[in-house]
Structures are given as C-alpha cells and as structure tokens.
Amino acid sequence: MDLNEIGALAKEAETVLRNLGTAKKNEALFAVAQQLIKDSDSLLTANEKDIARGKENGMHQGLLDRLLLTRERIEQMAEGIRQVADLEDPIGEVLSMKQRPNGLMIGKKRVPLGVIGIIYESRPNVTADAFALCFKTGNAVILKGGSDAICSNIAIVKSIQAALEEKQLPKTAIQLIEDTSRETATAFMKLNEYVDVLIPRGGAGLIRAVVANATVPVIETGTGNCHIFVDESADFDMALDIIFNAKTQRIGVCNACVSLVVHEHIIDTFMPLLKERLAEKQVEIRGDEAARHAVSGINAAKEEDWGTEYLDYIISVKTVSGIDEAIAHINRYNTGHSEAIITKDYANAQKFLDEVDAAAVYVNASTRFTDGFEFGFGAEIGISTQKLHARGPMGLEALTSTKYIIYGNGQIR
C-alpha cells in the first residue's frame, strides 16, 4: 500500500479514536491482549522466519535474543497491554478553565496528538507496546519496523487488527509499513499531511537519520552519555554502590553511567577502591592523567572518550578541581539524559541540580532510575533528550496535546 493511502486511513481512524470513551478503549485493549495469546502459534511461526533469516545473515547473539519471541514473551506482551488498559486515561482532562473579563470561559483540554509515526529497530515487542500506548491516548499509529523483524511485525499487527475489527473499531488504528526500504522510511519522515509526530526508537544512527531527514515534528529519544560526579565530600561506599549499579546493572541501556567525574582531592584515595569494585565485572577504566597517577593498570582516556556512549563494560574518569569544573565538563559532553552527583554537601547538591542541563539530574542516586516505570508513569514510550514537548521519560501524557475550548455568548472584539 502507498504511504499516502496509509496516511489517509490513519487520519480516518483518528477521527473515531479521538472520541472513543475510556471504557471502550480499555475493552479493546483487553481483547487485543487475548487475541495475541490466541494467535501465539502464528506469531511464533512468523518469528521463526525472522530468526532463521537473522542466523543466515550472521546476526549477533544479542540481537537474535532481542528478536526472539517465545510463548512467555507473548504472554508478557499481552500483560503489558493489559497494564496500559489499567492506567488512567489522560484524554479529556480539562487542565484549566478561566473566565475572562469579557465573559469568555477559556478552557484547556487534553486531546490526542492525532497520528503518531514510530520508527524502530528489531524488537517485535515494541509493535504491541507502541500500539497500546498510542491507542490508549486516542491516537492512530503508523509503524515502521526494521527488516529483521518484518515477519513477526506483520503477524503481530494482523492479530491486533483482528481484535479491533471484532470490536467494530477501525483496524487502521494500527498500520505497519511493510516496505522496509530506506527510501520509504525517508518518505515516511516527510508525510506532514498525515503524521503529527515521529518518534524514533533505536540506536544513535537511527535517531540521527530521523532528525536529519524528517519534516514531520520529531521527539528525539535515547542516547545517553551519563555522568556521575563524585564530590570531595562523597560517602565512598555510597559512591561505589551507585557507580557499580549505574555502570553494570545493564550495559546496553541509555541511562547507564558512561563517565565519572572525580574531585581532585579524593582521586588518590578513591581510584584504588573504584578499580577493585569495577574489577568484579571486568569493567575497563579509561582515566585522565590524575586518575592514572592514582592507580596503576588503567588505560588512558583520549579526548574522544569524553563524548562516547560505550554501551559496554567501559567507563572513563575525568579529574576536576571542584563543582564548577565538574558542571562545565558535564554540560559540555552530556547528551541531555541523566546526570548524578554523589555528595554530602548541601550547597553543591543544590548547585548541581540547578546548573546541570539534562532531562534528569540526581543527587545521591543511580542514573538507572530514568525510566517511565521507575518514575511511576506506569508506561514508557521512550526517553526524550530534547527540550520541546516532553523531556525525560515519556508516559501517556507525552502522547497528548491540548486544545482550547471557549464558551461565549456573542463576544466580539
């Protein structure tokens, strides 16, 4: 099907979804969850094709694992959809209503964004997940998944559409662009007539390509060059626990710690302890001169290390003269994601919170908490690293807009 056709069908679906009550939406989400489980056999068969192709193409074990569907994972997918059904529906809330001196009552009401485009890579669970979040907020969604997962994605979308049709709802509430070519992806990014917002979910390369090519408004997500600053007054045990957690609990995630910034007054005492602790997980340390002076057997950090998101068991260490240099270094190299200070000093804690420019700024906690579930949103469509519309973990509200509703009785200017 042609992209314009897909766009027009999404717009049509949008007019129905916009005014669907919460009860109806939830009923449909539960039906979709049930349908996915019912269709497990065909989902698994489709997924086997993707896995076989991946193996043929020499896909890495890690990627194969992300691509793999199992009965348990399908159950998790369905459970994820049920959890979205259980969340509060943000649509329809009137955020404020005021009467103006001329008698006009002006209210601001939460409404769906309209048609959301999502461009993502090889995890098929994103297909079900993104649908649930968009549907709950009254949006139609157009998905463009990677070629690696195309058979799985087609099967999942078909299953969801069957459940929607059963409930007499427009099946075009979810559509998949089956053509996985780069040209079609680029054309999709310019589909301004039909698409209200594009959300890329994937690696830095994908996100860069979307930002560079899209004329549709984009919410940039993802890349995290996250720092932890160990201040002079830090509790070393706390610092080591937090660094160990933020670096090693999961390495491939955007809220993992990539770089340490350490106060020069403690570098000599702290580095040996750090080296010992990170050795438990064979983390490679790349330090500046002062860090290497403080402990032997670590590698030298180059300028490019300060700007690199490793997504690996590697951490860099920068020594600074104090809080001001720490903040300047972080504001220069961070990607606007998550930054933390470990300190006992009240003024430095407040200064760090005020002056570090990032979506989430922490005192004495792991950067790994930057996550929609950890923040209590009950869901997450991604983590925005831009400042427009949404910043940080995006829950259901990030998928909404507002409109002004105005009650008059003949007012003119």
Next chain:
Amino acid sequence: MDLNEIGALAKEAETVLRNLGTAKKNEALFAVAQQLIKDSDSLLTANEKDIARGKENGMHQGLLDRLLLTRERIEQMAEGIRQVADLEDPIGEVLSMKQRPNGLMIGKKRVPLGVIGIIYESRPNVTADAFALCFKTGNAVILKGGSDAICSNIAIVKSIQAALEEKQLPKTAIQLIEDTSRETATAFMKLNEYVDVLIPRGGAGLIRAVVANATVPVIETGTGNCHIFVDESADFDMALDIIFNAKTQRIGVCNACVSLVVHEHIIDTFMPLLKERLAEKQVEIRGDEAARHAVSGINAAKEEDWGTEYLDYIISVKTVSGIDEAIAHINRYNTGHSEAIITKDYANAQKFLDEVDAAAVYVNASTRFTDGFEFGFGAEIGISTQKLHARGPMGLEALTSTKYIIYGNGQIR
C-alpha cells in the same frame, strides 16, 4: 560573524541566563526599555534607510507601514518590554514533586529552553518583542530578520546589547544574523548543535520553508483558514455580528474568519442578511450552489476556495446538511487554528467543541480572540498551529522546558 560562532556565544550566554534571578532579569528589561528610548535618534536614522530602500524597491504601502518606526512606536516597543518585565516569571516553578516507594523524591521543574532561533519578516518591533520574551524566560535568542528591516534591526539589537552590557550581563543574550541571504537562513535552520528550537514568524511561505528545511525542532505558527459554522438554531443577529467582526475587524491576521459553513435549513433566509451586512465593508462573497441560489449577485466558490486563506475582504460560503457535515468539512480544510459554531443547541455546541480538531474551538464568539493577550497570558510569541509542545497562543510558558530533579540517599536498582 560565522553561524557557529554565533551559536557558541549564545550557548555561553545561556548558562548565565539560566540561573539569573527574576529581579535581575526585570531590572535588565527596564534598562533595555530606557535605552531604546534614549537611542531613538539612531533607531529612526537607521529605519529611514530601510524605508528609503523599500520605496526604491516599490514596496507596498502596507508593508512600508509595518516597517516604519516613529517616536511613538519606539515608545510602544519600550512599553511592551516593561510589560513583559511585569509578568510573572515561570522559570523555577516546581510543577510536581512526589516521593516514590524507594524514597526517591522526583520533582519536575520549569527551566528555559536554552537557545531560541526566531526567523521573521519585516516588522522591526518583533526584534525587541522576541528579545523580551526570550530573556524573561532565561533563554538566549538568535534573530534572523528580513533584509527589508536590516538597518533597523541592527540598530535595535545594538541598543539592547548596550543596555545588557551596562548591567554586566552577556550582550550575546541577543544576537542578530546580519547576513540576510537564503543560504545563511537555511544553515541557521540546521544549527542543531546550538539552537534548541526555531520559531518562524511570518507568512505561509516563510513557515513552509522553515518546516521543509529545518533539522532543529520547529514550532509552526500562523496560517489560519478559520471557519464559522452557522447552525440551524443560530441567533441571526449574533451570527452576523460575530461574522462581521471576525471577517472585517482586521483582515491580514491569522485569526480572521475565512470561510462560513451554513446549515441548509437557514441558507435562504440567512444569505440575504449576510450579503447586506458584509456589503458595509465591500466583502466579496464566494458561495456554493445553494448559497448562490439563496441570494443573487455573489460569486461562485471553486474547490480551491475551501483551502485558501484570503487575508483579504473575501469570504467563502459552504452549505451543509447539519453538524456532522459541518465538522467533516472543517476538519478537512482547516489549518488547525480557530473554528467557531454559532448555535442555540446545547448538544451541537458540545459536539463541535469535542470533534473539531483545532487549537481553539469557540461557541458563540469571534475567532479573533485567539491571541495571547486576549487569553490573558500578557504576552504572545506567536500562535502555534501544531500539536507538539504548544498549541494555540503561546505566552511565556511556551518558551520553557522542564527537567526532573531527583533527591536520593543512595538508591540503586
């Protein structure tokens, strides 16, 4: 100066502005207002050059008038800046703070966007106005005005910078790109490293060019193909007053009414009254068949009329069978700006508010109220016709972002 240099200087200024207290910001704004008046002579001399060039180039009277500075207009400019100083400062407000079960305190704090780029056409007052709004919200601003007003803009920026320097504030809080070429404009739209958001202020052509070329996030403003639906039960006097106001009070503005949608049951009785009323201002009416049948001597509307923002004394009339067709027509042709229904019917009023997809939806009032001042924001940087970040009239809040601040005591995942 090179664009990258300008960008880097803006980022530097941003780090100072971000943490400037409200009192300091207001003091600077009052100083800027005073300086502009003090520099009136040089502003007028610079403006004379623009006016002379405009006349040489055969510029229309209307545009020459927009370009013209007078002592009175400089006083208005200064007064506008003082009014912005008097507005409440949105920066620093903590919108919510909650404790999570693990003890983390997670707050959402309002912060500046950072560096704002504004691309605008020939009105020099935008220069001062945009600066005041961006500065009050702690943002650095980079301006790219039109070549028509370049001498005036240079003089205004120089005057503002002098006042900032006097107050020991970074003068690069405001910078003007003096090269008015199209190539530089396009490069500016791709300055992602330094610019957080671009706001185009001007005609449809300018806005289209920015949307098509920018890789920096854009807030789309402006074009308004606004409708008024005259329902079967409408009070004719109210309908005529509102239409007359919305069409003729100012014709060149985006919230003016462009198109009427009329219920078929009243088309025959309403059209003669409408024709008579609009004749007072020589408004040309372009009607569909039913409208032309109802009254003689009006022109025929073509398909393209439904999508045209006239910005002139012209109005189109479409006849519909009822509220559903009215809403479908409006949702097809509107530009997401302002739409109104004139009705006595409660259910139709609510349905119109619910189902029309636009930034501002009115019952029984003129579309001309879509304006930051009329909405009580005390200021306006433009009217957003997109759904991301801000929709409708944008006051100071639209120039802000948020960041999460998190207080922990050693939490790890």
